[in-house]
Amino acid sequence: MTTLPPVPSGLRGAVDLSSLVNRPPAPAPGAPAAGSPGAPTPPDGGAPAASVAVPALVLDATDETFTQFLELSNTVPVIVDLWAEWCGPCKQLSPVLDKLVAEYGGRFVLAKVDVDANPQLTQAFQAQSIPAVAAVIGGRPVQLFVGALPEAQVRDVFEQVLELAAQNGVTGTAVVDGAPAGAGETPEPEPEPLPPHHQDAYDAIDRGDYDAAIAAYTTAIAQDPRDQLAVAGLAQVSLISRLQGASLADVRAEAAAAPTDVDAQLAVADLDVSGGHVDDAFDRVLTVFPSLDQEGKDAARKRLLEYFEIVGLDDPRVAAARRRLTMLLY
Known part of the structure:
Protein backbone atom coordinates (compact mmCIF):
# COMPACT_ATOMS: atom_id res chain seq x y z
CA MET A 1 0.00 0.00 0.00
CA THR A 2 1.30 3.47 -0.84
CA THR A 3 -0.98 6.44 -0.21
CA LEU A 4 -4.72 6.64 0.01
CA PRO A 5 -6.39 7.98 -3.14
CA PRO A 6 -6.92 11.75 -3.15
CA VAL A 7 -10.67 11.43 -3.61
CA PRO A 8 -13.04 11.29 -1.90
CA SER A 9 -10.97 11.18 1.27
CA GLY A 10 -9.00 14.27 0.23
CA LEU A 11 -11.55 16.66 1.71
CA ARG A 12 -9.72 19.47 3.53
CA GLY A 13 -6.35 17.80 3.09
CA ALA A 14 -4.70 14.61 2.00
CA VAL A 15 -4.43 11.21 3.56
CA ASP A 16 -0.75 10.30 3.49
CA LEU A 17 0.45 6.96 4.77
CA SER A 18 3.71 7.04 2.85
CA SER A 19 5.88 7.65 5.92
CA LEU A 20 5.47 4.04 7.06
CA VAL A 21 4.85 1.93 3.99
CA ASN A 22 8.51 1.17 3.39
CA ARG A 23 9.06 -0.32 6.83
CA PRO A 24 9.48 -4.12 6.77
CA PRO A 25 6.31 -6.10 7.48
CA ALA A 26 5.87 -8.06 10.67
CA PRO A 27 7.97 -11.24 10.56
CA ALA A 28 5.40 -13.45 12.30
CA PRO A 29 3.68 -15.76 9.81
CA GLY A 30 -0.10 -16.05 9.65
CA ALA A 31 -0.80 -12.62 11.12
CA PRO A 32 -4.54 -11.90 11.29
CA ALA A 33 -6.07 -9.82 8.55
CA ALA A 34 -6.33 -6.16 9.42
CA GLY A 35 -9.79 -5.07 10.41
CA SER A 36 -11.08 -8.52 11.34
CA PRO A 37 -12.76 -7.88 14.68
CA GLY A 38 -12.31 -10.32 17.47
CA ALA A 39 -10.04 -13.20 16.55
CA PRO A 40 -6.41 -12.22 17.03
CA THR A 41 -5.13 -15.81 16.83
CA PRO A 42 -3.23 -16.57 13.60
CA PRO A 43 -4.67 -19.29 11.36
CA ASP A 44 -1.63 -21.48 11.87
CA GLY A 45 -2.37 -21.73 15.61
CA GLY A 46 0.56 -19.53 16.64
CA ALA A 47 0.60 -17.18 19.61
CA PRO A 48 -2.34 -14.77 19.78
CA ALA A 49 -1.83 -11.08 19.11
CA ALA A 50 -1.01 -9.01 22.18
CA SER A 51 -3.62 -7.17 24.20
CA VAL A 52 -3.15 -4.11 26.37
CA ALA A 53 -5.28 -2.80 29.23
CA VAL A 54 -6.58 0.76 28.94
CA PRO A 55 -8.96 2.76 31.14
CA ALA A 56 -11.11 3.58 28.11
CA LEU A 57 -10.98 3.45 24.33
CA VAL A 58 -11.34 7.23 24.10
CA LEU A 59 -8.82 9.17 26.19
CA ASP A 60 -7.61 12.73 26.56
CA ALA A 61 -3.96 13.24 25.64
CA THR A 62 -1.69 16.10 26.74
CA ASP A 63 1.84 17.27 26.11
CA GLU A 64 2.81 15.62 29.40
CA THR A 65 1.02 12.28 28.93
CA PHE A 66 1.53 11.53 25.26
CA THR A 67 4.51 9.25 25.91
CA GLN A 68 2.11 6.57 27.15
CA PHE A 69 0.24 6.73 23.84
CA LEU A 70 3.51 6.25 21.94
CA GLU A 71 4.11 3.08 23.97
CA LEU A 72 0.52 1.98 23.45
CA SER A 73 0.93 2.36 19.68
CA ASN A 74 3.38 -0.56 19.67
CA THR A 75 0.42 -2.83 20.42
CA VAL A 76 -2.62 -1.09 18.93
CA PRO A 77 -2.92 1.85 16.50
CA VAL A 78 -3.68 5.16 18.19
CA ILE A 79 -5.92 7.61 16.36
CA VAL A 80 -5.22 11.23 17.31
CA ASP A 81 -8.05 13.78 17.15
CA LEU A 82 -6.75 17.36 17.28
CA TRP A 83 -9.63 19.67 18.16
CA ALA A 84 -10.65 22.86 19.99
CA GLU A 85 -13.75 23.90 21.86
CA TRP A 86 -14.42 26.81 19.48
CA CYS A 87 -14.14 24.65 16.35
CA GLY A 88 -17.54 23.88 14.81
CA PRO A 89 -16.38 21.15 12.39
CA CYS A 90 -14.58 19.46 15.31
CA LYS A 91 -17.94 18.98 16.99
CA GLN A 92 -19.23 17.25 13.85
CA LEU A 93 -16.25 14.94 13.47
CA SER A 94 -15.51 13.91 17.07
CA PRO A 95 -18.73 11.89 17.56
CA VAL A 96 -17.99 10.03 14.32
CA LEU A 97 -14.51 9.09 15.57
CA ASP A 98 -15.91 8.05 18.96
CA LYS A 99 -18.54 5.85 17.32
CA LEU A 100 -16.14 4.09 14.97
CA VAL A 101 -13.52 3.46 17.65
CA ALA A 102 -16.23 1.79 19.77
CA GLU A 103 -17.44 -0.28 16.80
CA TYR A 104 -13.95 -1.64 16.13
CA GLY A 105 -13.93 -3.20 19.60
CA GLY A 106 -10.41 -2.41 20.72
CA ARG A 107 -8.60 -2.41 17.36
CA PHE A 108 -7.96 1.33 17.94
CA VAL A 109 -7.53 3.71 20.84
CA LEU A 110 -8.58 7.32 20.30
CA ALA A 111 -6.45 10.10 21.82
CA LYS A 112 -8.12 13.52 21.92
CA VAL A 113 -5.80 16.54 21.90
CA ASP A 114 -7.07 20.04 22.73
CA VAL A 115 -4.81 22.17 20.53
CA ASP A 116 -5.24 25.27 22.70
CA ALA A 117 -3.97 23.48 25.80
CA ASN A 118 -1.26 21.37 24.15
CA PRO A 119 0.95 23.47 21.85
CA GLN A 120 3.77 20.91 21.71
CA LEU A 121 1.54 18.17 20.33
CA THR A 122 -0.10 20.63 17.96
CA GLN A 123 3.31 21.52 16.57
CA ALA A 124 4.48 17.91 16.50
CA PHE A 125 1.51 16.87 14.36
CA GLN A 126 1.83 20.02 12.20
CA ALA A 127 -1.83 20.86 12.81
CA GLN A 128 -2.27 24.12 10.93
CA SER A 129 -6.03 23.60 10.54
CA ILE A 130 -8.51 21.67 12.67
CA PRO A 131 -10.08 19.24 13.05
CA ALA A 132 -6.98 17.29 12.12
CA VAL A 133 -6.69 13.52 12.45
CA ALA A 134 -3.47 11.53 12.61
CA ALA A 135 -2.42 8.07 13.74
CA VAL A 136 0.53 6.71 15.68
CA ILE A 137 1.68 3.22 14.67
CA GLY A 138 4.68 1.66 16.33
CA GLY A 139 5.64 5.00 17.84
CA ARG A 140 5.63 6.79 14.48
CA PRO A 141 3.14 9.48 13.44
CA VAL A 142 1.07 9.19 10.27
CA GLN A 143 -0.86 12.18 8.93
CA LEU A 144 -4.41 11.17 7.94
CA PHE A 145 -6.81 13.99 7.05
CA VAL A 146 -7.99 17.46 7.95
CA GLY A 147 -11.64 18.48 8.21
CA ALA A 148 -14.97 16.87 9.06
CA LEU A 149 -15.40 13.91 6.71
CA PRO A 150 -18.57 11.79 6.42
CA GLU A 151 -18.59 8.59 8.43
CA ALA A 152 -18.15 6.30 5.42
CA GLN A 153 -14.95 8.06 4.40
CA VAL A 154 -13.55 8.00 7.93
CA ARG A 155 -14.29 4.27 8.05
CA ASP A 156 -12.30 3.80 4.82
CA VAL A 157 -9.35 5.61 6.41
CA PHE A 158 -9.58 3.41 9.52
CA GLU A 159 -9.52 0.26 7.37
CA GLN A 160 -6.36 1.39 5.61
CA VAL A 161 -4.73 2.33 8.92
CA LEU A 162 -5.42 -1.22 10.12
CA GLU A 163 -3.82 -2.58 6.97
CA LEU A 164 -0.74 -0.44 7.49
CA ALA A 165 -0.58 -1.41 11.16
CA ALA A 166 -0.68 -5.09 10.24
CA GLN A 167 2.21 -4.56 7.82
CA ASN A 168 4.19 -3.15 10.72
CA GLY A 169 3.29 -5.87 13.23
CA VAL A 170 0.86 -3.75 15.26
CA THR A 171 -2.06 -6.19 15.50
CA GLY A 172 -3.01 -6.12 19.16
CA THR A 173 -6.25 -5.32 20.92
CA ALA A 174 -7.08 -2.84 23.67
CA VAL A 175 -9.15 -4.10 26.58
CA VAL A 176 -10.95 -1.91 29.08
CA ASP A 177 -10.39 -2.79 32.77
CA GLY A 178 -9.47 -6.36 31.88
CA ALA A 179 -12.71 -6.97 29.95
CA PRO A 180 -13.09 -7.09 26.15
CA ALA A 181 -12.95 -3.56 24.87
CA GLY A 182 -16.35 -1.98 24.63
CA ALA A 183 -18.02 -4.31 27.13
CA GLY A 184 -20.36 -2.44 29.43
CA GLU A 185 -19.38 0.95 28.06
CA THR A 186 -21.98 3.69 27.95
CA PRO A 187 -22.84 4.38 24.30
CA GLU A 188 -21.61 7.68 23.00
CA PRO A 189 -24.37 10.25 22.47
CA GLU A 190 -25.59 10.61 18.93
CA PRO A 191 -24.14 13.64 17.13
CA GLU A 192 -26.41 16.61 16.65
CA PRO A 193 -28.24 16.40 13.33
CA LEU A 194 -26.88 18.44 10.47
CA PRO A 195 -28.96 21.13 8.79
Whole structure:
Protein backbone atom coordinates (compact mmCIF):
# COMPACT_ATOMS: atom_id res chain seq x y z
CA MET A 1 0.00 0.00 0.00
CA THR A 2 1.30 3.47 -0.84
CA THR A 3 -0.98 6.44 -0.21
CA LEU A 4 -4.72 6.64 0.01
CA PRO A 5 -6.39 7.98 -3.14
CA PRO A 6 -6.92 11.75 -3.15
CA VAL A 7 -10.67 11.43 -3.61
CA PRO A 8 -13.04 11.29 -1.90
CA SER A 9 -10.97 11.18 1.27
CA GLY A 10 -9.00 14.27 0.23
CA LEU A 11 -11.55 16.66 1.71
CA ARG A 12 -9.72 19.47 3.53
CA GLY A 13 -6.35 17.80 3.09
CA ALA A 14 -4.70 14.61 2.00
CA VAL A 15 -4.43 11.21 3.56
CA ASP A 16 -0.75 10.30 3.49
CA LEU A 17 0.45 6.96 4.77
CA SER A 18 3.71 7.04 2.85
CA SER A 19 5.88 7.65 5.92
CA LEU A 20 5.47 4.04 7.06
CA VAL A 21 4.85 1.93 3.99
CA ASN A 22 8.51 1.17 3.39
CA ARG A 23 9.06 -0.32 6.83
CA PRO A 24 9.48 -4.12 6.77
CA PRO A 25 6.31 -6.10 7.48
CA ALA A 26 5.87 -8.06 10.67
CA PRO A 27 7.97 -11.24 10.56
CA ALA A 28 5.40 -13.45 12.30
CA PRO A 29 3.68 -15.76 9.81
CA GLY A 30 -0.10 -16.05 9.65
CA ALA A 31 -0.80 -12.62 11.12
CA PRO A 32 -4.54 -11.90 11.29
CA ALA A 33 -6.07 -9.82 8.55
CA ALA A 34 -6.33 -6.16 9.42
CA GLY A 35 -9.79 -5.07 10.41
CA SER A 36 -11.08 -8.52 11.34
CA PRO A 37 -12.76 -7.88 14.68
CA GLY A 38 -12.31 -10.32 17.47
CA ALA A 39 -10.04 -13.20 16.55
CA PRO A 40 -6.41 -12.22 17.03
CA THR A 41 -5.13 -15.81 16.83
CA PRO A 42 -3.23 -16.57 13.60
CA PRO A 43 -4.67 -19.29 11.36
CA ASP A 44 -1.63 -21.48 11.87
CA GLY A 45 -2.37 -21.73 15.61
CA GLY A 46 0.56 -19.53 16.64
CA ALA A 47 0.60 -17.18 19.61
CA PRO A 48 -2.34 -14.77 19.78
CA ALA A 49 -1.83 -11.08 19.11
CA ALA A 50 -1.01 -9.01 22.18
CA SER A 51 -3.62 -7.17 24.20
CA VAL A 52 -3.15 -4.11 26.37
CA ALA A 53 -5.28 -2.80 29.23
CA VAL A 54 -6.58 0.76 28.94
CA PRO A 55 -8.96 2.76 31.14
CA ALA A 56 -11.11 3.58 28.11
CA LEU A 57 -10.98 3.45 24.33
CA VAL A 58 -11.34 7.23 24.10
CA LEU A 59 -8.82 9.17 26.19
CA ASP A 60 -7.61 12.73 26.56
CA ALA A 61 -3.96 13.24 25.64
CA THR A 62 -1.69 16.10 26.74
CA ASP A 63 1.84 17.27 26.11
CA GLU A 64 2.81 15.62 29.40
CA THR A 65 1.02 12.28 28.93
CA PHE A 66 1.53 11.53 25.26
CA THR A 67 4.51 9.25 25.91
CA GLN A 68 2.11 6.57 27.15
CA PHE A 69 0.24 6.73 23.84
CA LEU A 70 3.51 6.25 21.94
CA GLU A 71 4.11 3.08 23.97
CA LEU A 72 0.52 1.98 23.45
CA SER A 73 0.93 2.36 19.68
CA ASN A 74 3.38 -0.56 19.67
CA THR A 75 0.42 -2.83 20.42
CA VAL A 76 -2.62 -1.09 18.93
CA PRO A 77 -2.92 1.85 16.50
CA VAL A 78 -3.68 5.16 18.19
CA ILE A 79 -5.92 7.61 16.36
CA VAL A 80 -5.22 11.23 17.31
CA ASP A 81 -8.05 13.78 17.15
CA LEU A 82 -6.75 17.36 17.28
CA TRP A 83 -9.63 19.67 18.16
CA ALA A 84 -10.65 22.86 19.99
CA GLU A 85 -13.75 23.90 21.86
CA TRP A 86 -14.42 26.81 19.48
CA CYS A 87 -14.14 24.65 16.35
CA GLY A 88 -17.54 23.88 14.81
CA PRO A 89 -16.38 21.15 12.39
CA CYS A 90 -14.58 19.46 15.31
CA LYS A 91 -17.94 18.98 16.99
CA GLN A 92 -19.23 17.25 13.85
CA LEU A 93 -16.25 14.94 13.47
CA SER A 94 -15.51 13.91 17.07
CA PRO A 95 -18.73 11.89 17.56
CA VAL A 96 -17.99 10.03 14.32
CA LEU A 97 -14.51 9.09 15.57
CA ASP A 98 -15.91 8.05 18.96
CA LYS A 99 -18.54 5.85 17.32
CA LEU A 100 -16.14 4.09 14.97
CA VAL A 101 -13.52 3.46 17.65
CA ALA A 102 -16.23 1.79 19.77
CA GLU A 103 -17.44 -0.28 16.80
CA TYR A 104 -13.95 -1.64 16.13
CA GLY A 105 -13.93 -3.20 19.60
CA GLY A 106 -10.41 -2.41 20.72
CA ARG A 107 -8.60 -2.41 17.36
CA PHE A 108 -7.96 1.33 17.94
CA VAL A 109 -7.53 3.71 20.84
CA LEU A 110 -8.58 7.32 20.30
CA ALA A 111 -6.45 10.10 21.82
CA LYS A 112 -8.12 13.52 21.92
CA VAL A 113 -5.80 16.54 21.90
CA ASP A 114 -7.07 20.04 22.73
CA VAL A 115 -4.81 22.17 20.53
CA ASP A 116 -5.24 25.27 22.70
CA ALA A 117 -3.97 23.48 25.80
CA ASN A 118 -1.26 21.37 24.15
CA PRO A 119 0.95 23.47 21.85
CA GLN A 120 3.77 20.91 21.71
CA LEU A 121 1.54 18.17 20.33
CA THR A 122 -0.10 20.63 17.96
CA GLN A 123 3.31 21.52 16.57
CA ALA A 124 4.48 17.91 16.50
CA PHE A 125 1.51 16.87 14.36
CA GLN A 126 1.83 20.02 12.20
CA ALA A 127 -1.83 20.86 12.81
CA GLN A 128 -2.27 24.12 10.93
CA SER A 129 -6.03 23.60 10.54
CA ILE A 130 -8.51 21.67 12.67
CA PRO A 131 -10.08 19.24 13.05
CA ALA A 132 -6.98 17.29 12.12
CA VAL A 133 -6.69 13.52 12.45
CA ALA A 134 -3.47 11.53 12.61
CA ALA A 135 -2.42 8.07 13.74
CA VAL A 136 0.53 6.71 15.68
CA ILE A 137 1.68 3.22 14.67
CA GLY A 138 4.68 1.66 16.33
CA GLY A 139 5.64 5.00 17.84
CA ARG A 140 5.63 6.79 14.48
CA PRO A 141 3.14 9.48 13.44
CA VAL A 142 1.07 9.19 10.27
CA GLN A 143 -0.86 12.18 8.93
CA LEU A 144 -4.41 11.17 7.94
CA PHE A 145 -6.81 13.99 7.05
CA VAL A 146 -7.99 17.46 7.95
CA GLY A 147 -11.64 18.48 8.21
CA ALA A 148 -14.97 16.87 9.06
CA LEU A 149 -15.40 13.91 6.71
CA PRO A 150 -18.57 11.79 6.42
CA GLU A 151 -18.59 8.59 8.43
CA ALA A 152 -18.15 6.30 5.42
CA GLN A 153 -14.95 8.06 4.40
CA VAL A 154 -13.55 8.00 7.93
CA ARG A 155 -14.29 4.27 8.05
CA ASP A 156 -12.30 3.80 4.82
CA VAL A 157 -9.35 5.61 6.41
CA PHE A 158 -9.58 3.41 9.52
CA GLU A 159 -9.52 0.26 7.37
CA GLN A 160 -6.36 1.39 5.61
CA VAL A 161 -4.73 2.33 8.92
CA LEU A 162 -5.42 -1.22 10.12
CA GLU A 163 -3.82 -2.58 6.97
CA LEU A 164 -0.74 -0.44 7.49
CA ALA A 165 -0.58 -1.41 11.16
CA ALA A 166 -0.68 -5.09 10.24
CA GLN A 167 2.21 -4.56 7.82
CA ASN A 168 4.19 -3.15 10.72
CA GLY A 169 3.29 -5.87 13.23
CA VAL A 170 0.86 -3.75 15.26
CA THR A 171 -2.06 -6.19 15.50
CA GLY A 172 -3.01 -6.12 19.16
CA THR A 173 -6.25 -5.32 20.92
CA ALA A 174 -7.08 -2.84 23.67
CA VAL A 175 -9.15 -4.10 26.58
CA VAL A 176 -10.95 -1.91 29.08
CA ASP A 177 -10.39 -2.79 32.77
CA GLY A 178 -9.47 -6.36 31.88
CA ALA A 179 -12.71 -6.97 29.95
CA PRO A 180 -13.09 -7.09 26.15
CA ALA A 181 -12.95 -3.56 24.87
CA GLY A 182 -16.35 -1.98 24.63
CA ALA A 183 -18.02 -4.31 27.13
CA GLY A 184 -20.36 -2.44 29.43
CA GLU A 185 -19.38 0.95 28.06
CA THR A 186 -21.98 3.69 27.95
CA PRO A 187 -22.84 4.38 24.30
CA GLU A 188 -21.61 7.68 23.00
CA PRO A 189 -24.37 10.25 22.47
CA GLU A 190 -25.59 10.61 18.93
CA PRO A 191 -24.14 13.64 17.13
CA GLU A 192 -26.41 16.61 16.65
CA PRO A 193 -28.24 16.40 13.33
CA LEU A 194 -26.88 18.44 10.47
CA PRO A 195 -28.96 21.13 8.79
CA PRO A 196 -31.13 19.46 6.09
CA HIS A 197 -29.16 20.65 3.06
CA HIS A 198 -25.84 19.75 4.72
CA GLN A 199 -27.18 16.26 5.44
CA ASP A 200 -28.35 15.95 1.84
CA ALA A 201 -24.84 16.89 0.70
CA TYR A 202 -23.16 14.36 3.02
CA ASP A 203 -25.54 11.61 1.89
CA ALA A 204 -24.84 12.46 -1.75
CA ILE A 205 -21.07 12.35 -1.16
CA ASP A 206 -21.41 8.94 0.51
CA ARG A 207 -23.13 7.52 -2.57
CA GLY A 208 -20.74 9.27 -4.97
CA ASP A 209 -23.30 11.71 -6.40
CA TYR A 210 -21.17 14.84 -6.35
CA ASP A 211 -23.53 16.84 -8.59
CA ALA A 212 -26.29 16.35 -6.02
CA ALA A 213 -23.92 17.38 -3.22
CA ILE A 214 -22.98 20.55 -5.13
CA ALA A 215 -26.67 21.32 -5.61
CA ALA A 216 -27.40 20.82 -1.90
CA TYR A 217 -24.59 23.10 -0.77
CA THR A 218 -25.56 25.71 -3.39
CA THR A 219 -29.11 25.72 -2.05
CA ALA A 220 -27.83 26.10 1.51
CA ILE A 221 -25.72 29.12 0.49
CA ALA A 222 -28.64 30.67 -1.40
CA GLN A 223 -30.72 30.45 1.76
CA ASP A 224 -27.91 31.75 3.99
CA PRO A 225 -24.93 33.37 2.24
CA ARG A 226 -23.12 33.47 5.62
CA ASP A 227 -23.17 29.67 5.95
CA GLN A 228 -19.40 29.21 5.94
CA LEU A 229 -19.62 25.43 6.37
CA ALA A 230 -21.69 25.24 3.20
CA VAL A 231 -19.24 27.51 1.36
CA ALA A 232 -16.32 25.28 2.41
CA GLY A 233 -18.30 22.12 1.63
CA LEU A 234 -19.14 23.39 -1.85
CA ALA A 235 -15.47 24.12 -2.54
CA GLN A 236 -14.46 20.66 -1.32
CA VAL A 237 -17.03 18.67 -3.28
CA SER A 238 -16.42 20.76 -6.41
CA LEU A 239 -12.76 19.76 -6.22
CA ILE A 240 -13.72 16.11 -5.84
CA SER A 241 -16.06 16.34 -8.82
CA ARG A 242 -13.39 17.87 -11.04
CA LEU A 243 -10.92 15.14 -10.11
CA GLN A 244 -13.18 12.25 -11.09
CA GLY A 245 -11.47 10.20 -13.81
CA ALA A 246 -8.47 12.52 -13.94
CA SER A 247 -5.21 10.92 -15.05
CA LEU A 248 -2.24 12.27 -13.12
CA ALA A 249 0.16 11.70 -16.00
CA ASP A 250 -2.14 13.23 -18.63
CA VAL A 251 -2.97 16.29 -16.53
CA ARG A 252 0.66 17.07 -15.80
CA ALA A 253 1.68 16.44 -19.42
CA GLU A 254 -0.98 18.84 -20.70
CA ALA A 255 0.10 21.50 -18.22
CA ALA A 256 3.76 21.12 -19.22
CA ALA A 257 2.82 21.49 -22.90
CA ALA A 258 0.70 24.61 -22.26
CA PRO A 259 2.33 26.62 -19.45
CA THR A 260 0.04 29.64 -19.94
CA ASP A 261 -3.23 27.73 -20.41
CA VAL A 262 -5.32 28.51 -17.36
CA ASP A 263 -7.44 25.36 -17.51
CA ALA A 264 -4.38 23.11 -17.77
CA GLN A 265 -2.63 24.85 -14.87
CA LEU A 266 -5.74 24.80 -12.68
CA ALA A 267 -6.13 21.06 -13.32
CA VAL A 268 -2.64 20.44 -11.94
CA ALA A 269 -3.35 22.75 -9.01
CA ASP A 270 -6.44 20.64 -8.24
CA LEU A 271 -4.23 17.56 -8.04
CA ASP A 272 -1.74 19.36 -5.82
CA VAL A 273 -4.43 20.49 -3.37
CA SER A 274 -5.99 17.03 -3.24
CA GLY A 275 -2.57 15.54 -2.49
CA GLY A 276 -1.79 18.04 0.26
CA HIS A 277 0.76 20.02 -1.79
CA VAL A 278 -0.94 23.30 -0.97
CA ASP A 279 2.04 25.60 -1.46
CA ASP A 280 2.71 24.10 -4.90
CA ALA A 281 -0.90 24.67 -5.94
CA PHE A 282 -0.93 28.28 -4.76
CA ASP A 283 2.41 29.02 -6.40
CA ARG A 284 1.34 27.48 -9.73
CA VAL A 285 -1.81 29.59 -9.99
CA LEU A 286 -0.19 32.80 -8.78
CA THR A 287 2.80 32.37 -11.10
CA VAL A 288 0.66 32.01 -14.21
CA PHE A 289 -1.78 34.74 -13.09
CA PRO A 290 0.02 37.80 -14.60
CA SER A 291 0.13 36.21 -18.09
CA LEU A 292 -3.62 35.57 -18.27
CA ASP A 293 -6.29 37.65 -19.95
CA GLN A 294 -9.11 39.03 -17.84
CA GLU A 295 -11.28 35.95 -18.25
CA GLY A 296 -8.39 33.72 -17.23
CA LYS A 297 -7.59 35.91 -14.22
CA ASP A 298 -11.22 35.72 -13.09
CA ALA A 299 -11.13 31.92 -13.34
CA ALA A 300 -7.83 31.70 -11.47
CA ARG A 301 -9.02 34.04 -8.72
CA LYS A 302 -12.25 32.08 -8.28
CA ARG A 303 -10.32 28.80 -8.03
CA LEU A 304 -7.89 30.26 -5.49
CA LEU A 305 -10.79 31.39 -3.31
CA GLU A 306 -12.11 27.81 -3.41
CA TYR A 307 -8.71 26.50 -2.38
CA PHE A 308 -8.63 28.96 0.52
CA GLU A 309 -11.91 27.50 1.79
CA ILE A 310 -10.64 23.93 1.38
CA VAL A 311 -7.38 24.55 3.23
CA GLY A 312 -8.98 26.75 5.90
CA LEU A 313 -9.06 30.53 6.08
CA ASP A 314 -6.96 30.56 9.25
CA ASP A 315 -4.12 28.61 7.64
CA PRO A 316 -0.95 30.74 7.36
CA ARG A 317 -0.39 29.46 3.82
CA VAL A 318 -3.73 30.96 2.85
CA ALA A 319 -2.79 34.30 4.38
CA ALA A 320 0.46 34.38 2.41
CA ALA A 321 -1.25 33.44 -0.86
CA ARG A 322 -3.99 36.00 -0.28
CA ARG A 323 -1.40 38.75 0.17
CA ARG A 324 0.35 37.71 -3.04
CA LEU A 325 -2.95 37.64 -4.94
CA THR A 326 -3.83 41.13 -3.68
CA MET A 327 -0.51 42.47 -4.94
CA LEU A 328 -1.16 40.95 -8.37
CA LEU A 329 -4.66 42.41 -8.52
CA TYR A 330 -3.70 45.93 -7.52
